[in-house]
Amino acid sequence: MKHVHYTDVKREKVDDPAATGVNVRWLITREDGAEIFAMRRFDVKPGGHTPHHSHDFEHEVFILEGGGTLKVEDREEDLKKGDVVFLPADIEHQFVNDRDETLSFLCLIPYKD
Amino acid sequence: MKHVHYTDVKREKVDDPAATGVNVRWLITREDGAEIFAMRRFDVKPGGHTPHHSHDFEHEVFILEGGGTLKVEDREEDLKKGDVVFLPADIEHQFVNDRDETLSFLCLIPYKD
Numbered sequence: 260m261k262h263v264h265y266t267d268v269k270r271e272k273v274d275d276p277a278a279t280g281v282n283v284r285w286l287i288t289r290e291d292g293a294e295i296f297a298m299r300r301f302d303v304k305p306g307g308h309t310p311h312h313s314h315d316f317e318h319e320v321f322i323l324e325g326g327g328t329l330k331v332e333d334r335e336e337d338l339k340k341g342d343v344v345f346l347p348a349d350i351e352h353q354f355v356n357d358r359d360e361t362l363s364f365l366c367l368i369p370y371k372d
Numbered sequence: 373m374k375h376v377h378y379t380d381v382k383r384e385k386v387d388d389p390a391a392t393g394v395n396v397r398w399l400i401t402r403e404d405g406a407e408i409f410a411m412r413r414f415d416v417k418p419g420g421h422t423p424h425h426s427h428d429f430e431h432e433v434f435i436l437e438g439g440g441t442l443k444v445e446d447r448e449e450d451l452k453k454g455d456v457v458f459l460p461a462d463i464e465h466q467f468v469n470d471r472d473e474t475l476s477f478l479c480l481i482p483y484k485d
Contacts, residue, residue: 261458262442262449265434268456286456287432293458295482296409298432319400319411321378321478323436329375336375343381343399345374345406365434367480369408 261291265300273301273309280307280356289370296369303327303356303363311353318352318366320344325362328355338362374404378413386414386422393420393469402483409482416440416469416476424466431465431479433457438475441468451475 265286273281280303287298300323303309311330322342329336329344330353338344338354346352356362378399386394393416400411413436416422424443435455442449442457443466451457451467459465469475 260444260460260463261456262444263456264452265454265456286434287458291458292460293430293432295430296432296480298434298456298480317406317408319406319409319480321399321411321434331373339377341378343374343376343378343411345400345404347373347405350373365478367409367411367432 261287268300270302275310277310277312278308280304281309294370296367298365298367301354301364301366302361303354304361305356305359308355309353311351313349313351315348316369316371317348318344318346318368320346320367321365323363323365325356325360326358327362328357329353330355374400381413383415388423390423390425391421393417394422407483409480411478411480413476413478414467415474416467417474418469418472421468422466424464426462426464428461429482429484430461431457431459431481433459433480434478436476436478438469438473439471440475441470442466443468
């Protein structure tokens with residue numbers, strides 16, 4: 260088993276030219292024995308955003324702190340603490356922090372072989 | 373896709389005689405198109421606890437609010453906001469709220485066919 264505080268997990272800059280001001284912590288991974296899905300925590304600084312992209316796997320998201328805007332296909336939706344988002348595979352999406360405090364969320368993804 | 377606040381999801385009492393003071397919200401499920409894993413939020417009242425049990429699937433847990441004690445096999449571990457827990461399959465575990473405020477956590481599980 261694994262039991263840590265999230266701050267004990269290494270924070271890494273998201274190394275994607277389409278991302279700005281985004282850090283990630285891979286909280287639960289295959290290295291911990293999780294073979295089916297992974298838990299990550301993202302922290303997006305004010306003015307930052309994740310890439311605007313789509314991919315062949317889904318996201319399960321829970322907003323922990325802060326707020327922002329979810330751009331999804333041709334819509335914009337307000338994000339706030341306690342929000343739950345399920346993004347199916349192959350849907351264009353982007354998390355934008357247009358607020359004054361850090362936007363933090365969990366984003367879980369399946370492992371696909 | 374799905375985008376709601378967690379309070380928009382129906383809160384259900386955990387109907388297990390081995391659980392006390394536990395409510396669950398099934399935030400993301402197969403009904404939303406999530407075929408691989410489900411997201412649930414549990415709220416455990418002060419003095420409450422989840423069943424002391426084990427099962428053939430893993431848990432991925434993130435503590436949202438409050439604190440408590442994780443009983444796992446023959447150990448007891450302190451739980452606090454921001455803690456991350458990976459419980460592999462077939463490990464005895466129980467979440468106990470021995471504090472004065474509600475213990476809230478996300479617990480994600482795989483769908484197994």
